[in-house]
Structures are given as structure tokens and as C-alpha cells.
Amino acid sequence: MTVERLPRQFFNRPILQVVRELLGMRLVRLEDGQRLSGRIIEAEAYRGEEDLGCHAYHGRTARTQVMYGPPGHAYVYFTYGMHWMLNFVVEAEGFPAAILIRAIHAVEGTDIMAARRAGQPPQHWTDGPGKICQALNIDRKLNGCDLCDPASELFVEFDEPVPEASTTIGPRVGLYSVPEPWKSIPWRFRVETKPFLTTEHAEITE
């Protein structure tokens, strides 16, 4: 089966639609031809200069420049003095909007991820935005990376979409000092944890 990278057209649409459809898709990181990948199970939308939770509320700066660029690129930033965060730039060029990838379910290259997430059990390899970047070796070198360039080392492949009924929506995480309504606006999307299963079985399966 031939799997294709999601085209720029996919990212060049209203952000909430893109976030919703990203669930289940496969994030792929290539390192010397080695594939590290996982299905996206949680993501959040950050949209426009009015959104006080979005870095672009400062306007265009050296850091947020990528968010104003064309869709389908990676916006990778550093925070809390130690963690990298991976985002996808979406919507039209000139308008700042990005999707934070918060959690993936590891599929390929899990031995390498396990080594980088030393001491952590599988369920904690990639269940946070900083953890994903640690497991997949994503840092400032990938900021601005074109996800739609056939030669790029970071991209998204089509995989089985997640049914609407399996998606839960809620407020974004970690915006402690952001004023309302932005603090509570329901722009966080995640694949619902299946009930009646223990944590170690509550994962996406084919």
C-alpha cells in the first residue's frame, strides 16, 4: 500500500477542521532513512493575534515568523528552559495559525524512542508535547521545515481517520494566565480513551 504525505492543501484550510482531521494521521520523522512514527491522538489549535493563548498575540516577531508563513511548515519552539514543542502551520500565508501536537501513539522506531525516553514505560514515551520532541529528536533544526517537501525529514502521512464519535473536545492545556474566553475555548481535540480498558490497553488499534 502506497502511503502519501498530506499535501499543502490539507493544511491550507480552517484550523479547527485541520485539527479534527489530523487525529489518526501519522507523524513521521526520518533520521538517516530510519522511520520513527506515531499516530496523532491529541492536538490543539492556536489561531490569530486575537487569541491571547497564541504566541502570535505579540504580532510578527523573529520567533513567530514561521506562523505567518505558508501552511504545511513546522513551527518548533523552546519553552520552560528545556522543552521543544512541535506545531504545524495552517491556514493562509500571512495569517498566523498553528496546531500543537500534544500526543501520538508510537508505531515505528519504538526501540529508538524507548532509548531516548529512558526509564519511561511505553505509555509515557510520547504522551506530551515535550516528550514527542524528545522521542523523535525534534528541536530548532526543524523549525520552518516544509512538511510537504518530498525531501523533508518530518511530515504527516495519511492513516485511518478517527470517527467523530471517538473524538473528545475541550479547553487547551497549560494556559494558566491567559484571560477568557481564550483560556477555556474548546480548541483541544483528542481521541477518546476507550472506557472499560486499563491504561495500557487504552490505545488506538487497527
Added chain:
DNA sequence: AGCACGATTAACT
């Protein structure tokens, strides 16, 4: 040049 704070994590009580 200095400052406050952050789209977090891991370890602890």
C-alpha cells in the same frame, strides 16, 4: 542590560 514568565516534565509528599 535586566526582568518575569512560559502551549512542560519528572520526581516528590
Added chain:
DNA sequence: GTTAATCGTGCTC
């Protein structure tokens, strides 16, 4: 539930 770790960013002198 609480907290230390740690430094880039954008703002104010």
C-alpha cells in the same frame, strides 16, 4: 497535589 529544573523570548528601563 506541589515544586524544581532551566533558558529563550519579548518587554521595560
